[in-house]
Amino acid sequence: MRLFILCFFLATVSMFSQEDLLAKEYSKNGEFQKALVAYQELYKNSSNNNAYFLELIKTHQQLEQLDQAEALLVNQIERVKYPALYVELGYNFQLKNDLESANSNYNKAISFLDENPNYAYSVGKFFENRSLLDQAITTYEKAMIIKPAMNFNLQLSRIYGEQGDVEKMFNSYLGFIDANTSYLNTIKRAMSDFITDDSENDNNIILKRLLLKKIQQEPNLLWNELLSWLFIQQKDYNKAFAQEKAIFNRQPESLERIEELAFTAMNDQAYEVAKSIFTYLTETAQNPDVQIGAHYNLLQIALKTETDLKIIEDTYLELFERFGKFNQTINLQVSYAHFLAFYKHEPKAATTFLKESLKLPLSDLEEGTVKLELGDILVLQEKFNEALIYFTQIQRNLKNSTLSQEARFKVAQTSYYKGDFKWAESQLKILKSSTSQLIANDALDLMLLITDNKFEDSTQAALKLYAKADLMAFQNKPNEAIALLNSILENYKGQSIEDQALYKQGKLFETKKQYDKAVINYQKIIANFKDDILADDAYFALAELFENQLQDSQKAKENYEQIIFNYQDSIYFVDARKRFRVLRGDNLN
Known part of the structure; x- marks a missing residue:
């Protein structure tokens, strides 16, 4: 008997589900007469289902059968005490252009909050569903006055945003987050739709003013955190640093937020402020690992900005004197070896140094990190077979790790440098x-280079020359690489390697700040290889050069626009569209 009842119940539910889907499909396709019949049947068989009832009302209204909808609503209101139905009845009167009756019913729905403010959830939602935003605001605000513990700031924020009242929207978001701090990241995402990276943007100014007022009125670090977040969006990293220090001084448990800010500034090439933050970490942190990490990052910045190599080397040696050459300084040791090999051009000294590091009691991951750098330094010296041994050892000892995948890419890259294209x-x-x-993208780029050019001639002479130029670029020999690429461009004109050589040479010109020469190379790719895979790369490289180095926003826009309209599948499409809109002065909200 139980099994029979269960089967009957499931069959009934399935039948209703199919009829419901059919009714929705009719409405979606504008077949309202068919939808009406379907919803009438559904409501007849399930008169307590409010969803079916409301869809029935909407369908009558779509068919302009407003009297029938009114009769159903009046009957339902008499049968069920549900204040939100007065919103529907009022809206039905509004469709009849009877605004007096409409407002009367709207007010009646809101008046039920005096009896029970919890009705605000349904009444406010019904107002929102009918785009009656002023009435929804009145509902939520009244409920919060009657019962201050209620928090409808999230709903109010959304409505104010739709109405374009940005200040009230931000205020409501701040009111909501004050009582619901677990939603902080959600609110940041919501507010980020209304601010830009321009500190002079009106919305940015409004939010900054509101947060400063909050900080003055109540000592809640939440406001400092949000102000810091706003400054980061504006790339005002110094101001964000001031807020983060204020937070740390009152809650000195962790320096993680300040570390994160330092990395953000460094990645955005704001090196001076990044140096200030990392220096602060070296002076403030009690944890030696944090101190060493900060010193390490200061050296990474120095390698990008400092020209006096002796100052950098002395700093490395002072740090080894202070912290020692142990496991905890292994990243510093790897960095020093890289400095010796690639900046001081002393690869033998770097190799000897790292082989000493390998004698330390290292973890598999630490050992792999040392061997990866050691392999790179051996490639720099064109000791390819020895380098391959170290890369292969990493793959064997750290299977399925990111470092193992990076080592496999190094194996492929080293094989390519030595002309073993098949392997x-x-x-x-x-x-x-x-x-x-990142590794997948690099692998795909290199594979396409090889597959596109390996059949050009039986000796693969052009590809071998290009691989040699690529190696020279890796060895930090840009002049020699540029000269070799010139030879390719002269002797293999019209072959598939030509656009690759032009692009590689363009990038090398950029590193030497020879921007006009880079522009010529990219323009040649566009003129002669517009349908090949590097065309969108060339357009994007040109756009960035004109925007960032040559300060020609008009030409930058023109090149971004080419990607937007002609290369929608490009990996640069999203960035190109964003940069184009910024340069055009669009409000990205």
């Missing part, structure tokens, strides 16, 4: 599905 290609095919998107 390089086999490794790159495996890496195409790497869990690291």
Whole structure:
């Protein structure tokens, strides 16, 4: 008997579900007469289902059968005490252009809050559903006055945003987050739709003013955190740093937020402020690992900004004197070896130094990090086979790790440098599905380079020359690389390697700040290889050059626009569209 009842129940539910879907499909397709019949049947068989009743009302209204809708609503109101139905009845009168009756019913719905402010949830929602935003605001605000513990600031924020009242919207968001701090990141995302990276933007100024007022009125670090977040969006990292220090001084438990800010500034190439923050960390942190990490990052900035190599080397040696050459300074040791090899051009000293580091009791990951750098330094010296041994050891000892995948890419890259394109290609095919998107992209780019050019001639002479130029670029020999690429461009004109050589040479011109020469190369790609895979790369490179180096926003816009209209599948599409809109002065909200 139980089984029979269960089967009957499931069959009934399935039938209603199918009829419901059919009714929705009719409404979606504008077949309202058919939808009406379907909803009448559904409501007849399930008269307590409010969703069916409301859809029935809406369908009558779509068919302009307003008297029938009114009769149903009046009958339902007499049968069920549900204040939100007065919103529907009022809206039905509004459709009849009877605004007096409409407002009377709206006010009646709101008046039920005096009896029970919890009705605000349904009444306010019904007002929102009918785009009666002023009435929804009145509902939520009244409920919060009657019962201050209630918080409808999130709903109010959304409505104020729709109405374009940004100040009230921000105020409501701040009111909501004050009582619901777990939603902080959600509110940041919501507010980010209304601010830009321009500190002079009206909305940014409004939010800044509101937060400063909050900070003056109540000592809640939440407001400092939000103000810091706003400054970061504006790239005002110094001002964000001031807020983060204020937070730390009152809650000195962790320096993680300040560390994160330092990395954000450094990644945005705001090196001076990044140096200030990392220096603060070296002076403030009690944890040696944090201190060493900050010193390490200060040196990474110095390598990008400092020209006096002796100052940098003395700093490394002072740090080893202070902290020692142990496991906790292994990243510093790897960085020093890289400095010796690639900046001081002393690869033998770097190799000897790292082989000493390998004698320390390292974890597998630490050992892999040292061997990866050691392999790079051996490639720099063109000791390819020895480098391949270290890269292969990493793969064997750290299977399925990101470092292992990076080592596999290094195997492929080293094989490519030495002209073993077949083996390089086999490794790159495996890496195409790497869990690291960056490695996967690099692998795909190198694989396409090889596959597109390996059949050009039986000796693969052009590809070998290009690989040699690529190696020279890796060895920090830009002049020699540029000269070799010139040879390719002269001797292999019209072959598939030409656009690759032009692009590679353009990037090398950029590193030497020879921007006019880079522009010529990218323009040649566009003129002669517009349908090839590097065309969108060339347009984006040009746009960035004109925007950031040559200060020609008009030409930058023109090149971004080419990507937007002609290369929608490009990996640069999203960035190009954003930069184009910023340069055009659009309000990105």
